Amino acid sequence: MAKTDVLSLAILGMLAEQPLHGYQIRKRLGTELGPFRALSYGSLYPCLKRMVGAGLIAADESDAGRVSGSKRSRIAYGLTEDGERRLAEELANSGASAWDDDTFDVRFSLFTKTDSATRLRILEGRRSRLSERLEEVNEGLARVRERHDAYTTELHRHGLERVEREVEWLDKLIENERSATRGDNPSTASAGNN
Amino acid sequence: MAKTDVLSLAILGMLAEQPLHGYQIRKRLGTELGPFRALSYGSLYPCLKRMVGAGLIAADESDAGRVSGSKRSRIAYGLTEDGERRLAEELANSGASAWDDDTFDVRFSLFTKTDSATRLRILEGRRSRLSERLEEVNEGLARVRERHDAYTTELHRHGLERVEREVEWLDKLIENERSATRGDNPSTASAGNN
DNA sequence: TCTGCCATGTAAGCCGTTACATGATTTT
């Protein structure tokens, strides 16, 4: 039942589609997986090493037809069967708070690989998490208003608005998810107009 | 010219209004200074100690008329003259990137203590920083669209929207700041309706 | 040729949290 950290999960998910080098993984984390901050190699490579050690991924150094001479470069990583199993487990449980700021984006980006029930659980978990935050921010706003500092108040007001929008976004997604489950609309559960 | 980290700056700003205990400082960081995450004591107290060592703040253990007996508690921290000077310096220069995500909120929350020119510089710096991000996110969105993953695309679309809104917010603030400088409207440069 | 991107890795250090340790004050 060993736990998988966010980074490992993201990597697992990315490698499920195709084998990649560390370098490519890093780039994709920066662009294609949400507006995920770019990760440094100092974090990435040790993580890959750990995952190889844990048997979740395998390193393929051959890299299809190259002169074998000197280079040590271009190691392609791919999922092992254990890795696939682990990914499946991890995708099935919305467990251990998939609604943290960090984790949510990663989990969401893996939604096409996630079953509908789990998707809904995650979205609702996230929603209720944000509701809590909404209250906190509201309290903060009230308290700060009393202090008559226009800028600080504005900062809070804006922060509140941001959270409210995020809740609205989630509500739409949840609604979409539900109606896709009820009626048997084609599997594309895209969230609206765009 | 010693540099002041974000946390120290926030504390400096908070103590400029009134002396506070560590405990109170922590609570206020969590509520009144932006939606700033609650800071742990393991970070706060060592920081206060460093600041005392640097002569920026002074610890007052007397705490007005108490039986002197046993307790070691309730240390009120207040700015020293050096601390006031440092705060003034720090508020005057928009230096060393006041537009990072972390730093910006803190700098903004100190805007009433900041002169109009510096406010404008910070807002514009932040704006241009977000413009860069906007391009990055846009590229990411384009790239991700090609991969036909509805959820990942939606994640990016939402991320983009969030940044766009932030830019709009800044534009309003900048406009406000400018018109307050041009016309001599009363000093309250509050940002709009509300 | 030289610049810039591809590609892999290690070591040191920063910044923060969690867990621990202690005790006073206020509220129920």
Next chain:
DNA sequence: AAAATCATGTAACGGCTTACATGGCAGA
């Protein structure tokens, strides 16, 4: 009298970045 909250601090540990070290390959 117990429970909650106020209040201060230390030590261990975790995760991530920065700086370093190395080298291949492509195009201007």
